[in-house]
Amino acid sequence: MEKVKVEVNLKTNVMDPQGLAVSKALKNMGLENIKDVRIGKVFYLTFDGEKPDKKTIEEFCSKLLANPVIENFEIIE
């Protein structure tokens, strides 16, 4: 049983309205020096037996886990 962690984040030039909403909420709640919030997703994949090779995982990331037009992904472990 092997595990892979994949982090998916919006590209830096893509607007993050959800992050903006969180940033404003934090400011309203008293966190005055908050400047910016960006929100991403993290996937924990568990495999029966051995995990696939990195290339295969990358393929599935760009097909399903991330939208390569607006998101970057990073395979962490």
Next chain:
Amino acid sequence: MEKVKVEVNLKTNVMDPQGLAVSKALKNMGLENIKDVRIGKVFYLTFDGEKPDKKTIEEFCSKLLANPVIENFEIIE
């Protein structure tokens, strides 16, 4: 300008229907030995000047970023 990364994940005993859907989709796409997928969120907070102390950040995490009933959070850096 300092940054803090916060990861929010569902507690292990909480069902993750979104993760289940991704798991099934990966299997249908040919990733046969996928066993389980869990999906979390990651927040990148940027502060003007110094970041608040850890206790303050924890307070805002449990008030806004995470739902402590079903989610755990981890302040990473």
